[in-house]
Each structure stands twice: as structure tokens, then as C-alpha cells.
Amino acid sequence: MNNKVDCDIRQSLDKISSRMRRDYSESLRELDLYVGQDNLLSRLWAGDGITQMQLCEHLKCEPPTVTNMVKSLEQNGFIHRKRDEHDARVMRIYLTDKGKQLEKPVDFKWKQQQEKLLHSISAEERLFLRELMMRMEKNLF
Amino acid sequence: MNNKVDCDIRQSLDKISSRMRRDYSESLRELDLYVGQDNLLSRLWAGDGITQMQLCEHLKCEPPTVTNMVKSLEQNGFIHRKRDEHDARVMRIYLTDKGKQLEKPVDFKWKQQQEKLLHSISAEERLFLRELMMRMEKNLF
DNA sequence: TTGATATATTTAGTCTGCTAAATATATTTA
DNA sequence: TAAATATATTTAGCAGACTAAATATATCAA
Numbered sequence A, B: 001m002n003n004k005v006d007c008d009i010r011q012s013l014d015k016i017s018s019r020m021r022r023d024y025s026e027s028l029r030e031l032d033l034y035v036g037q038d039n040l041l042s043r044l045w046a047g048d049g050i051t052q053m054q055l056c057e058h059l060k061c062e063p064p065t066v067t068n069m070v071k072s073l074e075q076n077g078f079i080h081r082k083r084d085e086h087d088a089r090v091m092r093i094y095l096t097d098k099g100k101q102l103e104k105p106v107d108f109k110w111k112q113q114q115e116k117l118l119h120s121i122s123a124e125e126r127l128f129l130r131e132l133m134m135r136m137e138k139n140l141f
Numbered sequence C: 001t002t003g004a005t006a007t008a009t010t011t012a013g014t015c016t017g018c019t020a021a022a023t024a025t026a027t028t029t030a
Numbered sequence D: 001t002a003a004a005t006a007t008a009t010t011t012a013g014c015a016g017a018c019t020a021a022a023t024a025t026a027t028c029a030a
Helices: A003-029 A037-045 A052-059 A063-075 A103-118 A123-140 B003-031 B037-045 B052-059 B063-075 B103-118 B123-140
Strands: A079-083 A091-095 B079-083 B091-095
Touching (some): A003 B103, A037 A103, A103 B003, B037 B091
Antiparallel strands (some): A079 A091, B079 B091
16 A cells, blocks of 8 residues: 555645635635634524534534634624523524625525635546445535 | 535535645644645745745735744744844754754644544545646636 | 844744533433 | 423634735845
8 A cells, every 4th residue: 555645645634625725715704704603504594493412413512612613603783692482591593684695695606616616626526536435424424 | 407416516625625734733732833824834845945936926825924824833942043144134944953853743643633534545546636636726826 | 333124932822632520401210 | 380301502712724914024126
């Protein structure tokens, strides 16, 4: 096994993902969003009124991370929090109108970023790439 | 073009890299390192006495990031800083013995992580994967 | 030589992440 | 019912990463 190749794959992965994150982050600033917040909103666009724990699970991150993101999004008026009526430990997160209106522009930016990453890669190659990625995911989780 | 596939590739990439980062981070804590610091040290193992600007370029990050990483590594005794003799603006970074000794254990952990990611993927597949990644890199930079 | 510009680094402040510990509320069990 | 345990969230504090602005030193040009 050529170890140099393995090494380059990992390093490449790191480089690609950090660069994408950076570019995407910059692009999202035009919408007054920070990278990561789009993913949280994305879950809410699919249905809001969910709890912070559910957001944790979806974002695959820890509770304090959600607390901070939610706080920041609320301060910017994209969402609001309401305590659950039946369980006072639980906070439920709802979109504001301002938050709802972000769906289309975020989707556009996402697709733009997507196309930048993959434009030189054919449909068949994308399929194969996706399959390999899913195998890598399985290896990690 | 199937948009769902495109979407999954990006999301997959995000998931894989953040999970790897998390796992690797945890693994590095056994060596009293934080994720990212290994990469900085790695550049020094290839030759120390370089400037912070050179580290920036290698790590593809901004100067304040290097300032903070270097400060933390210095506080933990892995490196030390010395002002350049001919240009007083420049700080040069050197490994301490403690820093030098980390090379092998970090390399071991890196390989471990590498193998976890790729173990179900054959040599030919790795080659192809690497080629695709390099094309994606080109798309981004 | 003085003034303008360029370069290297630091400081301050923000966000995404994390862990550990605190708080508040629910549930279970003795 | 009271105490122990479980669950949801917050707080505090740290790291990587960023931008904008400050600082210090070099260089270049009039």
C-alpha cells in the first residue's frame, strides 16, 4: 500500500473542507449568517418548533454549541425560543418571518458552492465519489 | 444532473471532516496537543527556525491564528520563539526537545486515523479517490 | 532625511466547536 | 412522600479560525 497516497487523501480532505468552509462562510456573511447557522436553519425550514436536543442530534454537535448558535440567531431576529408547555426543561425553537425568508437565498448560495466544488467532475464520477464517501462515513461512525 | 447526489457529496464531506477532526482531536489530547497544533509542529519537524508568515502560508490560515497557536504551544513548552537578528519584525519559531519528541507518537496517531477512514477502500479506489480530490482542490483554489 | 508605504505580528472581538460543571425540572424508586 | 437519578439547558472556559484595527519595524521615494 502506497502510504503517500493515503496521506494525501486525508490532507486533501482537510484542505478541501476547510477551504469550502471559509468560502461558504464569506458568502453567507452577505445574508448576515455565520457558517453552521445555515444548517441549523435548514433543519427548521423542514419543520420548526423542535427542541434544542433535536437540533443537537441533527447537527451532530454538543448541547452548548446549540445554546450558543441559538442565542446568536435569536439576537439577530431569525428565530425565537419558547419554553415547552408540558416540560419546563425544554426550549422549542421557532422561525421568525425574517428567518423564513432566508431559505431561498441560502439554497442559492449552497448550490453555487456545490457547483464550484464539483464542476469538473462528471455525473458518473460523482456517483462513484458519493459511494466512496459513504463508505468512509461508515468507517468513522 | 441529479442534484440530490451533489448535495450528499457536500454534506458527506462536511460530516466526514468534522467527525475526523473530533476523533483526532480526542486522540491528540493524550499527547497534550490540540487538533491543528500537530500540523504546525509537522512543518517544524521538516525544518524549524521559520517565521510565522511561513507557518501561515503552510497552514493556509491567517496571522492571528498562528499567533494564538504559537502562544499556546510555547506555553506548553513544545516550541520557543526568537526575534530575527536582521529584521526585528520577524519572529522565528524553534522546536524544544519536548516538541521534537512528539514527532513519532503524532505520526502513529495520524496513521491510525488514516487507516480508520480508509480501511474498507482498496488501493485502486484510493488512487481514483485521490485524483478526484485533487480536481476538487483545483476547483476551489 | 523625512514621509509614505509595505510587512510582520499582536490585540480585541466574534463564531463554531469542545469539555466540565452548574442549574432547573422530571421521573423513578425506596 | 422524600431522595436519588435522569434529562434539558446554561455557564465558564478553552482551542481553532476569522476580520478589523493597532503596533512596530523596514523600505522606498521625493
